Amino acid sequence: MSKKIVPSMVKDQQLIKKRREQMIKGAVRLFIEKGFHRTTTREIAKESGFSIGTLYEYIGAKEDVLYLVCDSIYDQVTERLRVQLETTGTAMKRLETAIRAYFSVVDDMQDEVLVMYQETKSLPKETLPYVLNKELEMVEMIETIIRECVANGELDRKEQEVKLLAQNILVQGQMWTFRGWVIQKQYSLEEYTELQVRQLLGW
Incomplete structure (x- = not known):
């Protein structure tokens, strides 16, 4: 694509x-x-x-602006996530650090992430698959480090659970923005991140 x-x-x-x-x-x-x-x-x-x-x-055309917005947001989030995944340490530590960094990126880019979440569906059919594929690339990056945790015995997950955990990490990060109207009244970013890390990794 x-x-x-x-x-x-x-x-x-x-x-x-x-x-x-x-x-x-x-x-x-x-x-x-x-x-x-x-x-x-x-x-x-x-x-x-x-x-x-x-x-x-x-x-x-106006649709080009929406495409540029979505493409730019995915690039920024993906790059910041990749930097964390490529740091040193155990696989589990890198996964934890990546989750925290991803949630922080979403917080920094709340307006952009909200636009991406709400308006991607408005992209023309010829560009929509490309943009959606960029989100799948983010999921695959997270899946890779989860599989490394499993291979090292740091995490006990079957393949189907690995895939779902990666999706959950992505969505729970985005939820800080699209459910922010209620969640951000109940938790600070630090509190929200800590609770989500514990639930996502089963600590």
């Missing part, structure tokens, strides 16, 4: 990167407030700090 090439009339790659980062930040704020379908490209341009004409120099 290949990455979508978003059209741009500008050739300067650094400028494209800068403008699209502005666009992503502006779009996230609007998508949180109004949703993707009720947000216009004119509003995205204004929120991003440039004209509608300038906006269309860097994208072909």
Whole structure:
């Protein structure tokens, strides 16, 4: 599944990167407030700090903005998760550290994660599989370290349980955002993370 090439009339790659980062930040704020379908490209341009004409120099359609938002969020979360999984220590310690780091990333990027959770379904059918596959790559990264824990005798899980645990870790992290309206009134991030680590790893 290949990455979508978003059209741009500008050739300067650094400028494209800068403008699209502005666009992503502006779009996230609007998508949180109004949703993707009720947000216009004119509003995205204004929120991003440039004209509608300038906006269309860097994208072909409004759907491209949503694609860029989702792609950027998955890249950031995946990279920060990968860094933790590649640290030294026992497999179990690395898994625990990765869970804590992932929950921290979700907290740092609450608006972005909420947009990803709510608006991915609005992506065009030709780009949706690519974006969803990026989430599966995150799950597979977590599955790999869980299997290492099992192989080392640090965790007792059958293969089906490994797959479900990886999904649960991902969803429990996201829940901090999409159920934040109630959970964040009951727990601090530290309390929530500690309880989830214990439940997820059966401590």
